[in-house]
Amino acid sequence: MRMARLDNGVPWLIPALVGVLMSALTAAAEEPQSNGSKETTGKGAEEEKSFPPPKTLSEAFQILDRQLSYENRQAIKSSREDGLIRYHFGLGMWIRNNFGLWAGNESLYKDMGVKPKTHPDSASGVLLRAYWEYLNQDFKRPELDSVPPEQYFDKVLFYLRRAYTSKSERLVNSLPLWVFESRNPIGFGYAPPRDRLSKDEEKRQEQLLEVANSLLTKKNEASCLALLYLSDHRKDAGLITLLEGYLGVDTPTILYPLKVEDDPYFSAMLTSDDIEHQFELKAKWATSKDGKYPEGFLWRTLSAGDIALRALNQIYAKDFTSPKEYAVWKNARKTNPFLYWHCKPTFEQDDIKKLSSDKALLLKVLLLSPRLSHHDEHNSGLPTDIRTSIDGLSKLVPDVGKASEKEAEQVYPKRFRRFTGSSKDALALRHIMDGIDDKALFDSISLKALADYNLHHKTTDLNEYNRYVGFVLTAGRARLLKMKRNKELWNICEHYRQNDHLSWPFESYLIELLFEIDPVLTRGLTKNVLNPNNEPDSTYSFGRQGFLRAMIEKDFDNSEQLIEEWFWYVHDKFLDHHPNERDVILETLQKTSDKTRRLHQKLTSDPRFKKARQKTEAEAD
Numbered sequence: 001m002r003m004a005r006l007d008n009g010v011p012w013l014i015p016a017l018v019g020v021l022m023s024a025l026t027a028a029a030e031e032p033q034s035n036g037s038k039e040t041t042g043k044g045a046e047e048e049k050s051f052p053p054p055k056t057l058s059e060a061f062q063i064l065d066r067q068l069s070y071e072n073r074q075a076i077k078s079s080r081e082d083g084l085i086r087y088h089f090g091l092g093m094w095i096r097n098n099f100g101l102w103a104g105n106e107s108l109y110k111d112m113g114v115k116p117k118t119h120p121d122s123a124s125g126v127l128l129r130a131y132w133e134y135l136n137q138d139f140k141r142p143e144l145d146s147v148p149p150e151q152y153f154d155k156v157l158f159y160l161r162r163a164y165t166s167k168s169e170r171l172v173n174s175l176p177l178w179v180f181e182s183r184n185p186i187g188f189g190y191a192p193p194r195d196r197l198s199k200d201e202e203k204r205q206e207q208l209l210e211v212a213n214s215l216l217t218k219k220n221e222a223s224c225l226a227l228l229y230l231s232d233h234r235k236d237a238g239l240i241t242l243l244e245g246y247l248g249v250d251t252p253t254i255l256y257p258l259k260v261e262d263d264p265y266f267s268a269m270l271t272s273d274d275i276e277h278q279f280e281l282k283a284k285w286a287t288s289k290d291g292k293y294p295e296g297f298l299w300r301t302l303s304a305g306d307i308a309l310r311a312l313n314q315i316y317a318k319d320f321t322s323p324k325e326y327a328v329w330k331n332a333r334k335t336n337p338f339l340y341w342h343c344k345p346t347f348e349q350d351d352i353k354k355l356s357s358d359k360a361l362l363l364k365v366l367l368l369s370p371r372l373s374h375h376d377e378h379n380s381g382l383p384t385d386i387r388t389s390i391d392g393l394s395k396l397v398p399d400v401g402k403a404s405e406k407e408a409e410q411v412y413p414k415r416f417r418r419f420t421g422s423s424k425d426a427l428a429l430r431h432i433m434d435g436i437d438d439k440a441l442f443d444s445i446s447l448k449a450l451a452d453y454n455l456h457h458k459t460t461d462l463n464e465y466n467r468y469v470g471f472v473l474t475a476g477r478a479r480l481l482k483m484k485r486n487k488e489l490w491n492i493c494e495h496y497r498q499n500d501h502l503s504w505p506f507e508s509y510l511i512e513l514l515f516e517i518d519p520v521l522t523r524g525l526t527k528n529v530l531n532p533n534n535e536p537d538s539t540y541s542f543g544r545q546g547f548l549r550a551m552i553e554k555d556f557d558n559s560e561q562l563i564e565e566w567f568w569y570v571h572d573k574f575l576d577h578h579p580n581e582r583d584v585i586l587e588t589l590q591k592t593s594d595k596t597r598r599l600h601q602k603l604t605s606d607p608r609f610k611k612a613r614q615k616t617e618a619e620a621d
Helices: 021-028 057-067 071-079 083-085 093-100 105-114 120-135 149-166 171-175 199-218 221-233 238-247 264-271 275-287 305-318 322-334 336-343 349-356 359-368 405-409 414-420 426-432 438-444 445-454 466-475 477-482 488-498 504-517 518-530 538-554 558-571 581-592 592-604 605-621
Strands: 253-259 297-303 373-374 383-388
Touching: 021 297, 057 120, 057 605, 071 120, 071 171, 083 322, 093 275, 093 445, 093 477, 105 322, 105 477, 120 199, 149 171, 149 221, 171 305, 171 438, 199 221, 199 488, 221 253, 221 305, 221 359, 221 383, 253 504, 264 477, 305 322, 322 336, 336 538, 349 359, 359 383, 359 426, 359 466, 383 426, 405 426, 405 488, 426 466, 438 466, 466 488, 466 504, 477 504, 488 504, 488 518, 504 518, 504 538, 518 538, 518 558, 538 581, 558 581, 558 592, 581 592
Parallel strands: none
Antiparallel strands: 253 297, 373 383
């Protein structure tokens, strides 16, 4: 096997914030490379070298040492152990493809100490961790777990100062995670699961919390560390009050290793669309005391107020730049009902009573808060789960435990079921919707309701209103059609089709619904969308596919001629989509009815079709 050297493979080194759950989505794309195949890593790759898959960890390490540049090895060496996941889709993929993991490299698996049938995703993770340990065998990591609680924060401060004087990124990354980020679930941001603590560990944590609280009065560098520790470990509501009390406070201060992506200048540099502004920011970096483009950590003096604001940002998943911004947002929580409920850490008895008596508000609260419900982000855009693990929330959700899987599966139309599965939480949401009267339900999806939400309630914390409307249009389809408000309903569906649909599959669903509501009006749309006088835009191919399917399934008698004309218009055009529009037409004609199958026969027996197919097959050969 011939492989390109990885020295210039910068893209794989960029941190990708991905979870292990994404592995299944990419496994199909990471097929093993056949002999003679090659994978380059960008311009400047050195001469390709040949090597067989390693049989032992030692051989694997030797290959990685040869293939990776010194700079890239140092980057891995300096990484946190819990940060190695960033290499899963870059270097990890390269390892899976070229170390024989997809073929089941038994000798390497055995040497790694993993079972023969271990998935390559997991095996590559084991190998990467072993390589990280191999690179760090000369490094003695700080032993902090055995330090007495009363000396713990002074010891962390000692290593922090040593890391600064020695400019050791490895030493910075060996410090406890609480030094860098708060994973406290007291707010409503995502909190990664923690390991279950033993009784001895729980006792030690209680002792450290007591020491941290006492250090706050010292007003020194250790006090800043104590504030960082409390923002990550303290679980009572008093933590928010404590942090708010420090906002705007200038002392004490600490010299702190800020991750470059957390620095405001660097963040603006990455996100600015203004190229001249980017150059301006880079010039500031060049003339700063650091003297070079930032990598890894930037040592900055942070005050207790800076630490408190940073902790509140992490707890609430926000990006406040000043105490004033936080105060404005906090005040909005009192006046904005959706933000108020979104930010509720727990649901008390009075909360449950209030929401249970107002089904319309309850449904919106659940669907418009990304904290309270989960949506199928990549396909349908529809809600699939309610976060009933939040204290008290389960009492607001109707009990559908006795419902059959079939009943739960049929909440959404058939086209979405392969994405949403059998969701009893979706069934519970529909039961809530069933408790809303017809007029209130229809008014809640009106364009006026959308405008009101965007003007008075929408914040970056909340979902777009299409999350709510999308659920009602799918789970409440039959009910809406019975209301006989067809013109209004058609306008609503057309608005979301054009401007605000949840996904491509959802747009196809809306087109189908448009035909069902008013086929005459919808035919007018098809003549604009499928207009041979306009060069077909490949970016809208999925949208045209939705129209073609709906025309065949819902309005074939009136659309047959246009379907045939469009088929011949695109039959030899490359629109860079799979499936393409020609195949969608044939597939839908074949499976819909006897009448549509006759057109299928006509098209496929035409000499033009046979000629195009022969050309395609020849090109494939």
